Amino acid sequence: MTPEQLSATIVDVLSALVDEGSLTLPEGVPASVTVERPRQKGHGDYATNVALQLAKRAGTNPRALAELVAARLGAVDGVGEVEIAGPGFLNITVAAGAQGAVAAQVLAAGPDFGRSTTLSGERIDVEFISANPTGPLHLGHTRWAVVGDAIARVLEAAGASVTREFYINDRGNQMDLFGASVEAAALGRPTPDNGYHGGYVADLAREVVSADPAIVDLPEGDRVVAFREAAYAVQLRQQQEQLERFQTRFDVWFSERSLHQGDVAAGLEKLRAQGHLFDADGALWMRTTDFDDDKDRVLVKSDGALTYFASDTAYYVDKRERGFDRCIYLLGADHHGYVNRLRAMAACAGDDPDRNIEVLIGQLVKILKDGEELKLSKRAGTLVTLEELVDLIGVDALRYTLARYPADSPLTLDAAEMTRQSSDNPVFYVQYAHARVSSLLRNAADLGVEADPASFDPALLAHEKEGELLRALAELPRVVASAAELREPHRVARYLEDTAGVYHRFYDSCRVLPRGDEEVSDLHRARLVLVAATRTVLANGLGLLGVSAPERM
Numbered sequence: 337m338t339p340e341q342l343s344a345t346i347v348d349v350l351s352a353l354v355d356e357g358s359l360t361l362p363e364g365v366p367a368s369v370t371v372e373r374p375r376q377k378g379h380g381d382y383a384t385n386v387a388l389q390l391a392k393r394a395g396t397n398p399r400a401l402a403e404l405v406a407a408r409l410g411a412v413d414g415v416g417e418v419e420i421a422g423p424g425f426l427n428i429t430v431a432a433g434a435q436g437a438v439a440a441q442v443l444a445a446g447p448d449f450g451r452s453t454t455l456s457g458e459r460i461d462v463e464f465i466s467a468n469p470t471g472p473l474h475l476g477h478t479r480w481a482v483v484g485d486a487i488a489r490v491l492e493a494a495g496a497s498v499t500r501e502f503y504i505n506d507r508g509n510q511m512d513l514f515g516a517s518v519e520a521a522a523l524g525r526p527t528p529d530n531g532y533h534g535g536y537v538a539d540l541a542r543e544v545v546s547a548d549p550a551i552v553d554l555p556e557g558d559r560v561v562a563f564r565e566a567a568y569a570v571q572l573r574q575q576q577e578q579l580e581r582f583q584t585r586f587d588v589w590f591s592e593r594s595l596h597q598g599d600v601a602a603g604l605e606k607l608r609a610q611g612h613l614f615d616a617d618g619a620l621w622m623r624t625t626d627f628d629d630d631k632d633r634v635l636v637k638s639d640g641a642l643t644y645f646a647s648d649t650a651y652y653v654d655k656r657e658r659g660f661d662r663c664i665y666l667l668g669a670d671h672h673g674y675v676n677r678l679r680a681m682a683a684c685a686g687d688d689p690d691r692n693i694e695v696l697i698g699q700l701v702k703i704l705k706d707g708e709e710l711k712l713s714k715r716a717g718t719l720v721t722l723e724e725l726v727d728l729i730g731v732d733a734l735r736y737t738l739a740r741y742p743a744d745s746p747l748t749l750d751a752a753e754m755t756r757q758s759s760d761n762p763v764f765y766v767q768y769a770h771a772r773v774s775s776l777l778r779n780a781a782d783l784g785v786e787a788d789p790a791s792f793d794p795a796l797l798a799h800e801k802e803g804e805l806l807r808a809l810a811e812l813p814r815v816v817a818s819a820a821e822l823r824e825p826h827r828v829a830r831y832l833e834d835t836a837g838v839y840h841r842f843y844d845s846c847r848v849l850p851r852g853d854e855e856v857s858d859l860h861r862a863r864l865v866l867v868a869a870t871r872t873v874l875a876n877g878l879g880l881l882g883v884s885a886p887e888r889m
Contacts (some may be wrong), residue, residue: 337414338441338810341373342382345415346371350390353520358404361393366617371428373807380419380427381435387424398424398466415788430780432603436794436805437581438810439721442555443789450812450876455820456495461655462488464666465579466503469572470514472536475710479701479747481584481722482738482882484666486825491882494820499660502586503651504567507593516566518544522563526878532580539697540567565851566627578723582731583882595650600642603653604635612684623647624680627689633677649681663752664694664823666743666842674699696823699746701738703729710751729754732883736763740829762833765881769836771889772843773871780849780864786804787868796862801842809873825881832877839870 337343346369358786369386388869394401402424409426410418414434419427425792442449457826464484465477473481488498495857518529518846527533545551553560557851572589579585601865604620606658607613612623618638622645626634655663666676675697679689703710703720705728710720733754740762741747759765777787797806809830819827848863875885 337430337577338374338438339382339814341369342428342430343384345412346384346386346405347410349405349412353404359394359865360399361390361722363393365391370694371387373811377553379802380417380429382422382428382430384426387426391424402426404579410833427432431795432794432798432803433795435806436797437864438806439797439866439869440789440792440794442809442872443787443865445877449872449875450816451493451495452813452817452882453495454817455491459497459499459660460491460496460662461499461501461658461660462491462664462666463501463503463590464488464664465574466505466667468505468510468514469568469575470510470532471534471571474573474719474721475516475701475703476719478582478667479698479721479738479743480581480723481582481888482669482735483698483743483825485584486739486881487664487666487820487823488829489817489882490825490828493816493880496820499588500586501588501590504572505587506591507570507596509646511564512560513537515560515567518567519563530733533862539722543570544630550572554850572784578726582722582726583735589678590651592651593662594645595654596857600646603650604646605634606650606653607685622681622684624677624684625684627680628834629677629680633681637865644683645677648678648686652681652693653677653685656685656692663692664693664696666696666698669697669699684742696743696744696825701747701748701749704752722850732767733761733763736766736829736878736881736883739883740826740833742824742826757889760823765887766829766832766836766878767884767886768889769839770871770874770878770885771887772888773839773867773874776843776848777864777871783849783856784862785849785861787864788861789865789868792862792865794862797861799846801838801845802863802866805835805838805870808835809869811835812873812877819880826841827879828880832874835870835873835877839874842866 347367347770348363350361350365354361368391369384371382371384374380374383376569384497386397387405391398391401399420402420406418406420406426409415414431415428416431417429419429421427459552462484464480464487467472467473469479476669485500488500494496513528513531517529517533517537518541520527520531521538522545524656544563550565551559554562554871576589602614604809607622612626613624613635614621619634620636622633622635633645635649652663665678675695678695679693682689682693703725737749737754738747753761754763757764759768770787780786797803815831819825846863846865848860849859878885
């Protein structure tokens with residue numbers, strides 16, 4: 337019996353008590369109640385404070401309501417015992433058969449175990465990398481590549497329809513400087529002032545000239561534009577390839593240029609109709625101070641040029657017109673000031689900033705190697721690149737480590753610790769648990785024993801360590817739903833580490849396969865089903881983080 341099933345059972349009990357007149361709830365029976373694993377042993381398998389929450393509404397005291405619920409709940413099939421603690425907490429012990437059935441439920445759901453319909457019907461856009469196509473992706477992008485992708489995965493697991501979006505900053509003076517820098521490298525000239533340096537610029541120049549040798553013979557004005565566009569295409573393709581290798585895939589690569597090639601003015605007129613745009617000093621402004629911004633924002637300058645905020649505004653309007661209910665932005669620590677202005681912008685567009693837009697701010701990451709911070713890149717000159725980090729640390733270790741911490745906490749990580757193959761390394765610890773489970777299942781197959789969820793006796797899984805593991809497995813749907821609701825995928829990582837520890841303790845206490853000439857018993861078969869369910873949960877959880885679940889290590 338999972339926490340969700342027990343919650344539904346308690347709701348049914350409350351409904352029955354209301355229907356028969358034993359309980360009065362003027363506001364109606366709640367759709368669900370909170371069911372949690374107690375922190376202390378001896379307090380049952382699960383606990384709920386439903387009596388404390390509903391007593392006032394019911395016109396009674398919590399203890400009396402707890403006694404009413406306990407009497408009815410204790411008679412429900414699958415509930416072993418209900419104990420009232422303190423002022424009205426209910427500690428619930430689930431019957432062994434009902435608890436053991438969780439293993440079969442996990443295997444029946446397979447890759448879908450942990451998924452829910454909590455956010456069903458919601459269309460969410462997650463924009464989690466916004467980068468210039470003027471150089472390689474770096475460490476700052478790497479954290480968002482992990483966290484943003486993991487947020488998208490848990491949102492999907494909670495039932496939302498999710499679009500992953502990369503915003504290409506391919507407009508403005510930096511693009512012209514980029515083109516001029518690549519042209520200079522190709523022609524053997526000095527890099528222009530404020531231009532781009534690093535070995536990658538020379539590499540781009542060679543690739544562009546190799547693909548189109550005649551480019552160097554173009555007239556000067558045409559040539560720099562041609563170099564800009566050709567190098568842009570190569571650099572963007574490299575960013576896409578690097579992210580693909582890093583197991584981060586985007587549904588939409590949105591060009592900033594496309595906003596300006598379209599009818600930005602029409603979008604701004606839609607905003608004017610909301611009554612929050614005004615003209616002053618020859619410029620067009622948005623009155624964001626109406627919605628807690630610290631100052632009004634210019635959209636169109638007096639010379640007719642559009643500001644970056646105009647691009648941000650047009651981009652948001654475009655997302656909403658594409659049908660997204662909620663637009664989530666993941667921004668770096670240096671963008672903290674954007675939170676209020678983006679929320680105010682959404683309000684000026686006639687939207688609810690608490691509903692339609694969400695801005696998450698991430699903090700910086702430092703990577704140490706041999707006690708020194710990695711800062712320099714062989715190709716980029718400054719800032720270590722995503723490609724170099726993957727080569728140094730590996731996809732799984734880098735993704736898992738960055739995913740297991742809240743995004744709003746600064747990080748200092750050691751490359752040696754992230755790659756160490758020991759139980760002190762969380763990613764190794766979890767992946768090793770999956771590999772250990774897989775090895776056991778292979779050994780069972782060699783003995784001719786299969787995990788059969790249709791024929792095992794769940795009541796045989798009555799050992800204390802079996803119960804702990806079953807309860808841990810049953811928690812995955814709740815953990816995923818919470819990670820989605822709070823945008824905190826690190827909860828999945830910490831859950832996996834806890835569950836791996838529970839599995840190791842189960843394995844040390846409960847013999848799964850027979851020894852020597854010992855006959856295979858029904859208990860062995862039941863435990864094998866539990867082991868197979870553990871593999872499913874570990875694999876599903878790792879998948880939500882974009883980390884592989886190895887069969888062998």
